[in-house]
Amino acid sequence: MFSAIARVFQSPDLRRKILFTLGIIAIYRIGAFIPAPGVSYDGVQRCLALGNTEGGAYAFVNMFSGGAMLQVSVFALGIMPYITAAIITQLLRVVIPRFEALQREGAQGQAKLTQYTRYLTIAIGTLNATVLVTMARSGALLGCQPGEIIPDDSLPVILLMIVVMVTGVTLIMWLGEQITERGIGNGMSILIFVAIAAGFPSSMREIWDVQGWRIFTVVLVIGIILVGAIVFVEQSQRRVPVQYAKKQIGRRTVGGTSTYIPIKVNMAGVIPVIFSSSVLMLPSVLMQFNQPAPGEEPSAVMNWFSIYFGQGDHPVYMATFFLLTMGFTYFYVSITFNPNEVAENMRKYGGFIPGIRAGKPTESYLSYVISRITFPGALYLGFIALIPLIAFVLIGADQNFPFGGTSILIMVGVGLTTVKQMNAQLEQHNYEGLLR
Numbered sequence: 001m002f003s004a005i006a007r008v009f010q011s012p013d014l015r016r017k018i019l020f021t022l023g024i025i026a027i028y029r030i031g032a033f034i035p036a037p038g039v040s041y042d043g044v045q046r047c048l049a050l051g052n053t054e055g056g057a058y059a060f061v062n063m064f065s066g067g068a069m070l071q072v073s074v075f076a077l078g079i080m081p082y083i084t085a086a087i088i089t090q091l092l093r094v095v096i097p098r099f100e101a102l103q104r105e106g107a108q109g110q111a112k113l114t115q116y117t118r119y120l121t122i123a124i125g126t127l128n129a130t131v132l133v134t135m136a137r138s139g140a141l142l143g144c145q146p147g148e149i150i151p152d153d154s155l156p157v158i159l160l161m162i163v164v165m166v167t168g169v170t171l172i173m174w175l176g177e178q179i180t181e182r183g184i185g186n187g188m189s190i191l192i193f194v195a196i197a198a199g200f201p202s203s204m205r206e207i208w209d210v211q212g213w214r215i216f217t218v219v220l221v222i223g224i225i226l227v228g229a230i231v232f233v234e235q236s237q238r239r240v241p242v243q244y245a246k247k248q249i250g251r252r253t254v255g256g257t258s259t260y261i262p263i264k265v266n267m268a269g270v271i272p273v274i275f276s277s278s279v280l281m282l283p284s285v286l287m288q289f290n291q292p293a294p295g296e297e298p299s300a301v302m303n304w305f306s307i308y309f310g311q312g313d314h315p316v317y318m319a320t321f322f323l324l325t326m327g328f329t330y331f332y333v334s335i336t337f338n339p340n341e342v343a344e345n346m347r348k349y350g351g352f353i354p355g356i357r358a359g360k361p362t363e364s365y366l367s368y369v370i371s372r373i374t375f376p377g378a379l380y381l382g383f384i385a386l387i388p389l390i391a392f393v394l395i396g397a398d399q400n401f402p403f404g405g406t407s408i409l410i411m412v413g414v415g416l417t418t419v420k421q422m423n424a425q426l427e428q429h430n431y432e433g434l435l436r
Helices: 004-011 012-031 042-048 056-064 080-094 097-104 107-138 155-182 188-199 199-209 212-236 269-290 300-310 315-336 337-350 361-393 405-429
Strands: 237-244 246-249 252-253 257-266
Touching: 004 012, 004 405, 012 155, 012 188, 012 405, 080 097, 080 107, 080 188, 080 269, 080 315, 097 188, 107 155, 155 188, 155 237, 155 300, 188 405, 199 212, 212 361, 237 337, 237 361, 246 257, 252 337, 269 300, 269 361, 269 405, 300 315, 300 337, 315 361, 361 405
Parallel strands: none
Antiparallel strands: 237 257, 246 252
């Protein structure tokens, strides 16, 4: 292991990229703890000490901000507006033909889609900042008294807070793009990884302090086994063989090669878990904005939401989460992998699957393979998504449980992708890469 690390830093180009990435990460983490203008740092700490921020919307949104949201910092919105904008832009390809045409135009069309994503990120960031400042002003964000987080709630201060938070979203987006261009790995993925990993030590320490060293050891062992299983599934794929016919071009004979279409077991990645988490986050948001007045009983609808979707430990919540994750997996795979388009491209370039005729039979065969391979992938995602909820019931862990759900999928996925890029760059300078 140490020799592999030494090889990484012996390459000047790779060393420069890694140091640049670490510098951007340091800036990102520092910004997560700088209070937004108008925010009382002492008031925020007093409200956090009340412990009214566990589960529900807090667990999900705060995870992607690296704890910055509950600190009401300049980076309070984190990377979530960009993630939401990127997902919406991708989904609009199915609805708006113009977006689908841009996707097919190559680098130029992709640059246009990236520009649309940036504009949408700023719009979503403005909306999120307004909601966040409103909740902080009323005390609903951290469950404290109005005015404790924002002592001066005059209009200029509120507008300044919103502008600063939206500027923070724009800066995070720019930092991620700088990592992609001049650093190592995908910038946005690296920042998401850092935001999630930042809460990992505190979550493990909480298990040690509350449950003791025995439960801590069991969780650690299960976590290591789980990471190995996730790596195995994420690397698993069904390879559909493709043969290209020979063509005579002038005096040269081209084609006649054999390749394959790699169809991953988990083609959807972590997106279905994010979708289902976002949907199940809505009841928590509704309950936050529909608190009964002192002395009044909650409405029947809010009481029903509180029983079945309040904490995440009810079987109805777990079953809904599992089924939503499976459903979103099939939905997302259906819009990202188009068997008709793949079959048409194969036909244009003289490719065919051995034993399957080109055209409609190839499309039907690919659809059959996708439906078969997506089912275990959907079960896998549903099981991973339920791990924090199961831990919440068994050992009393909160929904920021480190091993499971969105967090572990993102950490393992980003880690695998980054290591592959480092290995590829090392092999450009040496025959021996990072991994043997």
